[in-house]
Amino acid sequence: MSLATLDGSPHRGCGGRYALHGETVTLRISGMSAEVAREFFRCEKCGYENRTIEQRDLAEKAAAETIRAEHELLTPKAIRQLREGLGLTVAQLADLCYGTPKGIVEGWEKGKYLQNREADALLRSLTDRDTLERRAARAGVVLPSTEPLAETPSTTMAATA
Ligand SMILES: [Zn+2]
Incomplete structure (x- = not known):
């Protein structure tokens, strides 16, 4: 799935190997939360867990999508x-x-x-x-004019005619 995968690669700390696992986590964004699946790597020998930036980002994105849909927020x-x-x-x-x-x-x-x-x-x-x-x-925001722009040239033309 990604170039950054650690699956099967060695954990330098102990000489064991990382394997891919999944977990369900609750992530909070802007005061709202969503439960999403997140992948992580665990060393099969010592149990050390490693969560890559990519794995965190994917979970964050999934949470944002879930929250957006659940609360019907604007895209x-x-x-x-x-x-x-x-x-x-x-x-x-x-x-x-x-x-x-x-x-x-x-x-x-x-x-x-x-x-x-x-x-x-x-x-x-x-x-x-x-x-x-x-x-x-x-x-103090100046809003763009809602007047139809087409009126100005025609008025000008009428005045000069
Ligand atoms: Zn290890």
């Missing part, structure tokens, strides 16, 4: 589409989320971080124009 793609649909930059969206750091919002959109339920509800609430305008006023 990274949905968050980006929501932001782009509102014509906001990442920095502006971060400001609208009670000044959440820009890097965190970027992480949400890249699936690197998982938004908690409060942040998810807040993101969804921004599709309501009144809520968006109220938050923008409070956060």
